[in-house]
Amino acid sequence: MKQLVLMGLGVVLLTQCKSPSTNENQDETMENKPVAFELSNIDSSIAPCDNFYKYAIGNWQKENEIPGTEGRWMSFDVLAKDNEAKIQEILDESLNAENPEKGSNIQLIKDFYLSALDTNGRNAASFKALMPFLDEIDAVEDYVSLQKTMAKLKRYRVGSPIGFYVGVDDMNSDEHIVSASQGGLTLGDKSYYLKEGEKYVSIREKYVEHVNKIFSMATIDEQNAGERILAMETKIAQISWDRKDLRDADKTYNKMTVEKFDSDLDNIDVASILSEMGLSAAEELVVGPVSFYTELDALFPTISVADWKSYMKWHLFSAYGNHIDDNFQKASFEFFSKEIRGVEEMRPRQERILKTVNGSLGEPLGKLFVEKHFPKESKDYMVELIENLRSAYARSIQGLTWMGDSTKEKAMKKLKSFTYKIGYPDKWKDYSQVDISADNYLQNIINLGVWRYDYMVSKLGKPVDRDEWYMTPQMVNAYYSRANNEIVFPAGILQPPFFHPTFDHAINYGGIGAVIGHEFSHGFDDQGAKYDWDGNKNNWWTKEDEERFKELTSKLAEQYSTYEVLPGEFVNGELTLGENIADLGGLTLAYMALEDVMKNEEDPMVDGFTWQQRFFLGWANVWKGNIRDEALRNRILTDPHSPGEQRVIGPLVNLPQFDEAFGCAGTKMSKSDTARIKIW
């Protein structure tokens, strides 16, 4: 999914927001008053110019403790929880379907749900469905059969350092190509293996214990497996690229023939791996982290075949740990959720089942979700908002003082070419061939994984399908696709507190308006700007303008790198640069678009706030949340988005419009005119 730049990751619970349609106790005399910001969220003991985030949503933070089952609790999570309740209704209704036709959406949903509900059956079967894979690993005798087995088990989600996949060719957005990325680290980021400090040492110790525990539960006799696997993964971490380098579209585009790549590597047999993966038709491929592969090639034979086999068995259990029996699920939770993200307790059984079914059959469920829960007027209003944002963007580009005319012309061409999708796909993916039965949960999980893998492999040699969606309709999220030069807004996010057709304009523009601006801006962030109107990596900048752009973006990276979010741990300004550019641009553009709308309207002055103030309150409102220290540490290492508080404050200190709205000039929430950063 390298071509996607996701806006924010949506997860979990309780809604605070009140939409007029759902608030039955609304005072009748207030009927015509547009819904604005929830006043009770404000912490008036904090000055807006001291910390606007704490001011705007500080009370919400105090009143909404993170549930024990979660690592963080944000607007996104609250809304996702709402959506899940609607999905639960669909699941319950599916049980009433009598003998649904095999392969129909309702059959898939009903039987998968039944298999997940069957705890006794699942516990009795335990990991029986994984036995054929264990046998395959046991049969490995040498490095040749090892690589073949690694490649073959990709289809069954078993991780390894070799990360081949089919994606869109960055330089030819109509076609697919095999890409080689890096992989193989269970803990998700190399820092967990390499960083000094008590917390990291402790996580590594717990990791060793966890691996040993899983092997003992599986009654597989692997001496010191935990210690050996940590040592292997540490070696892989040492040759892995940093996330900030993996974001770099230039460094990671190294197209070559399969023959050339193969001849550069002595020990890794590329052609054989491709063949086992069902990708023997590939003649060329794009290698991302080139040095990772040359160093992995040298590392490969220094690790014994026996150790690699232990490693593969571990990755097999790690891929399915959450889906085996209750004991495996609990052990997985204890390490990955509790140790790594600080979560206190497991979600209740029903909630776990719901999340799994929703995650596995997202599109078939999404189809039923939008039939019930996505009003047509939302789509019409969104089209209007998107076009208003596009107009504002055009005015902004024309007025930029740092960019020359010829680059502006190209930027305008790109802006005009953006397409968008709203709500749900016109064309749904075909799941009818997936074999789902009511009594074999783990096998269902395997079959769905195989379907996804085969779907990916089948793309090689076919033109890119511009109608495809990379998110499900019920997700609380949005994305920009570079290859399609397209912004996409699933139905799941087109709800309060982000958006409602009857909301006060200022709140809609500060919410979903800024989200739309954010996604547009990804087309012009430090990496997106390397791609043209056709979605191809193709430099349309003059040298001078490119230099000035880099100067501006590096100032923004510096700004965010000063944010210390835990003692001694800072936001990584380079890793989060693309998202921070998108936030700053998005908010600026949404403000301009709202300014346009308000020219022709009288400000209703809701709750004593001007439209300008409500706009910024709306922005803070979508990022309100609480997060645990462990989850925060995990995110600053792995997430290209800044944490919620910095997402709100980072752009505001650069906006003179914010200063004016709250009278913040000369305070902590404001920079001097010469220090302000304006990119888009």
Ligand SMILES: [Zn+2]
């Ligand atoms: Zn984004």
